[in-house]
Amino acid sequence: MSSFNFQVSRSRSLNLLRHPHHHLTYLSFNVLALSKLRRFADASAELESLQDLDSPEYRYESYPKIYPDRSGSMVPFFLRWLHCIVPLRLEQRREGLDRLYRLVDLVREKLKEREANSREESLNVWKRRELFVMNTIIGDHLSHKEFSVCLDLIKDLLSRDCSGLDAVLLSKLGYIQLQVGDLEGAKGAFSRVEGISSEGNSVELKNLVNRNKALIYLVGKDYVSAVREYEVCIERDHMDFVAINNKAICLMYLRDLSDSIKVLENSLERVPMVALNETLVVNLCSMYELAYVNHSEIKKTLSNWIARVAPDDFDSSCTRI
Amino acid sequence: MSTTQASHSLAFRVMRLCRPTLHVDTPLLVDPSDLLVGEDIFDDPLAASQLPRLLSGPGIKPPEDAADLGYRTRFLLHDATDSMGLSGLLLLPQAFGAIYLGETFCSYISINNSSNFEVRDIIIKAEIQTERQRILLLDTSKSSVESIRAGGRYDFIVEHDVKELGAHTLVCTALYNDGDGERKYLPQFFKFIVANPLSVKTKVRVVKDTTFLEACIENHTKTNLYMDQVEFEPAQNWSATKLKADEHHSEMNSAARETFKPPVLIRSGGGIQNYLYQLKSSSQGPEHVKVEGSNVLGKLQITWRTNLGEPGRLQTQQILGAAITRKEIDLQVAEIPATIIFGRSFSALPKVEAFGSSDFHLKLVATKLGVQRITGISVFDYRERKTYDPLPDMEIFVDLE
Numbered sequence: 162m163s164s165f166n167f168q169v170s171r172s173r174s175l176n177l178l179r180h181p182h183h184h185l186t187y188l189s190f191n192v193l194a195l196s197k198l199r200r201f202a203d204a205s206a207e208l209e210s211l212q213d214l215d216s217p218e219y220r221y222e223s224y225p226k227i228y229p230d231r232s233g234s235m236v237p238f239f240l241r242w243l244h245c246i247v248p249l250r251l252e253q254r255r256e257g258l259d260r261l262y263r264l265v266d267l268v269r270e271k272l273k274e275r276e277a278n279s280r281e282e283s284l285n286v287w288k289r290r291e292l293f294v295m296n297t298i299i300g301d302h303l304s305h306k307e308f309s310v311c312l313d314l315i316k317d318l319l320s321r322d323c324s325g326l327d328a329v330l331l332s333k334l335g336y337i338q339l340q341v342g343d344l345e346g347a348k349g350a351f352s353r354v355e356g357i358s359s360e361g362n363s364v365e366l367k368n369l370v371n372r373n374k375a376l377i378y379l380v381g382k383d384y385v386s387a388v389r390e391y392e393v394c395i396e397r398d399h400m401d402f403v404a405i406n407n408k409a410i411c412l413m414y415l416r417d418l419s420d421s422i423k424v425l426e427n428s429l430e431r432v433p434m435v436a437l438n439e440t441l442v443v444n445l446c447s448m449y450e451l452a453y454v455n456h457s458e459i460k461k462t463l464s465n466w467i468a469r470v471a472p473d474d475f476d477s478s479c480t481r482i
Numbered sequence: 483m484s485t486t487q488a489s490h491s492l493a494f495r496v497m498r499l500c501r502p503t504l505h506v507d508t509p510l511l512v513d514p515s516d517l518l519v520g521e522d523i524f525d526d527p528l529a530a531s532q533l534p535r536l537l538s539g540p541g542i543k544p545p546e547d548a549a550d551l552g553y554r555t556r557f558l559l560h561d562a563t564d565s566m567g568l569s570g571l572l573l574l575p576q577a578f579g580a581i582y583l584g585e586t587f588c589s590y591i592s593i594n595n596s597s598n599f600e601v602r603d604i605i606i607k608a609e610i611q612t613e614r615q616r617i618l619l620l621d622t623s624k625s626s627v628e629s630i631r632a633g634g635r636y637d638f639i640v641e642h643d644v645k646e647l648g649a650h651t652l653v654c655t656a657l658y659n660d661g662d663g664e665r666k667y668l669p670q671f672f673k674f675i676v677a678n679p680l681s682v683k684t685k686v687r688v689v690k691d692t693t694f695l696e697a698c699i700e701n702h703t704k705t706n707l708y709m710d711q712v713e714f715e716p717a718q719n720w721s722a723t724k725l726k727a728d729e730h731h732s733e734m735n736s737a738a739r740e741t742f743k744p745p746v747l748i749r750s751g752g753g754i755q756n757y758l759y760q761l762k763s764s765s766q767g768p769e770h771v772k773v774e775g776s777n778v779l780g781k782l783q784i785t786w787r788t789n790l791g792e793p794g795r796l797q798t799q800q801i802l803g804a805a806i807t808r809k810e811i812d813l814q815v816a817e818i819p820a821t822i823i824f825g826r827s828f829s830a831l832p833k834v835e836a837f838g839s840s841d842f843h844l845k846l847v848a849t850k851l852g853v854q855r856i857t858g859i860s861v862f863d864y865r866e867r868k869t870y871d872p873l874p875d876m877e878i879f880v881d882l883e
Contacts, residue, residue: 186517190517196510197510231526232522233520233523233525233526234520234521235520235522237517237518237521239516241521280524280527281530282524282530283524283525286524289513290516290562296565296566297565299566300507300568303506303567306706306750308706309744312745327563330563336570338745339790340504341708342708342710342788342789342792343745344787344791346745372570380791403571406571413590414499414639416590418590434552434553435555437553438571440505440507440571440573441571443576444572444573451497452635453495454493454596472553472556474557
């Protein structure tokens with residue numbers, strides 16, 4: 162990530178980028194890389210160097226010689242999204258949220274235009290983008306514990322979806338209801354997920370259903386049944402790291418600290434590319450702190466292994482050393 | 483955690499086991515078609531037909547087996563809803579947190595043998611000490627733990643319903659034979675404070691013969707409280723109905739009613755919720771003798787839930803209604819004629835027995851037209867020389883014939 166960053170800066174400074182849209186694409190990669198490294202101030206500086214994203218400078222028709230017969234915006238959509246996210250990460254919440262809500266308006270305008278012209282592929286892409294931005298907004302409200310707003314926004318999204326219910330979104334509604342304590346609401350949401358067509362269900366959808374069931378068991382303190390559900394998931398997909406992590410948590414609540422540690426350590430060894438997740442590591446370190454009086458040694462071993470194996474963007478402060 | 487002076491082979495490690503949380507992340511995940519190409523490119527029919535295929539090749543899909551060592555899942559957007567950051571991953575409690583009256587204190591306790599020798603005949607005790615009492619949570623004296631090997635541990639989970647406010651201490655003790663055969667005693671203390679989660683303010687109003695109870699619940703905790711049940715349990719002679727406000731707009735859509743009922747959430751740190759109950763005295767009628775003195779209406783039972791359904795339960799003190807004084811003579815208007823004509827008498831007094839009631843006609847003559855007020859009708863007891871409370875004022879309309 163850091164070396165990539167370096168290469169982008171070099172090529173831009175050496176003017177190796179030939180076309181206007183290259184400049185935008187490389188800048189987007191750069192801002193993404195800086196954000197991944199949590200260097201948000203630098204990311205913000207990069208974004209400052211841009212003109213207004215809606216200016217003619219970023220449209221194909223402004224360069225008829227380079228892009229003959231082409232019109233439209235050349236801005237990568239992700240750049241618009243990053244432009245909203247970076248202020249959020251810099252604790253400028255009002256600015257970030259304003260930009261996000263304005264982005265939703267922009268996306269909805271684009272959707273209206275394409276509905277009129279019935280360009281299906283384009284329409285699908287913008288629908289996905291609408292969902293993507295709305296979910297970002299819900300995520301921000303969620304991290305500030307503004308649960309009523311989240312519930313209203315999700316319900317609004319679900320009521321618009323006429324093509325078929327979104328099992329993943331419905332499940333997330335259930336998770337928020339669980340988080341808040343509305344157990345009946347969550348059970349309702351999860352049973353609606355189960356009701357969604359079960360013909361030719363993907364492994365992913367099947368595991369989602371089992372994980373939802375496990376959460377209900379967990380909430381009822383039936384940890385044994387929860388573990389059983391997670392084992393079904395892991396049997397089907399040995400890389401389902403949510404099931405792996407949650408199974409370990411349930412083992413702990415069953416007074417089996419040793420096994421819960423084993424489950425997490427095993428997953429890091431076998432499937433690091435999905436298991437190497439900051440939350441999973443935080444859980445493992447909490448378990449170490451409980452299990453060992455002198456836990457700093459074992460945490461150091463873990464930390465060293467992570468340093469060798471993990472990608473640049475891994476936040477190693479999660480080991481709390 | 484307090485440390486002891488003597489060197490011990492054993493040590494207690496404690497972790498509060500309230501429910502885990504569903505972790506909320508702030509992910510940076512991207513869909514390739516949002517990054518590699520301009521946002522409007524899919525308007526071009528050529529791009530629309532070719533790009534999706536190109537952008538979903540093997541290097542971009544999530545890894546399918548362990549041999550694939552890329553960390554793509556850390557930046558590739560798999561589902562549009564992934565940007566919410568709620569993957570369903572559970573996170574262990576990261577701090578002791580606040581603990582409130584009515585909740586259940588649950589803790590994982592692990593005794594570790596960090597020495598190089600086996601430790602034998604361990605008697606373990608765990609109890610909660612408050613200002614008022616000592617509550618035993620665990621005692622292995624009847625069946626002591628035989629041994630804990632070097633580097634081994636013995637775990638247990640304790641639970642206690644918190645019913646007192648203020649300072650609490652979790653006292654963990656172990657009596658054991660260490661590697662040298664010496665009998666040692668290890669006490670460890672973990673302190674916490676129990677605070678009040680709610681305050682309840684009540685108001686009682688009597689309108690005619692119905693009593694209304696208004697209850698206002700205020701949330702003093704650091705998290706939102708989901709009000710599972712707020713029920714009024716009336717005392718013996720009373721019945722209660724909860725009065726609800728108009729339905730929330732989202733409940734109007736009956737298809738959505740199941741999943742979409744808005745939860746009653748009281749905001750953390752000072753949020754309030756009001757409840758209204760209509761109470762009726764269950765024995766009505768003139769035969770009923772009202773009890774003199776204070777009037778016990780009943781009490782409120784409150785159950786709430788927080789994070790992942792963590793329950794809490796409290797009951798208020800007995801709520802008192804307005805004091806009822808027993809009237810010796812109760813005067814009530816039975817009937818006023820519909821039309822009252824000026825100048826015509828409109829209706830004298832039989833003897834009233836003890837504990838009896840009697841209807842009588844009182845003849846009055848109206849001397850003025852229009853809306854008039856009748857005041858000052860009271861009952862005077864000749865023998866005891868006592869005037870009782872007057873009848874409440876009445877308004878009548880006097881007309882011409």
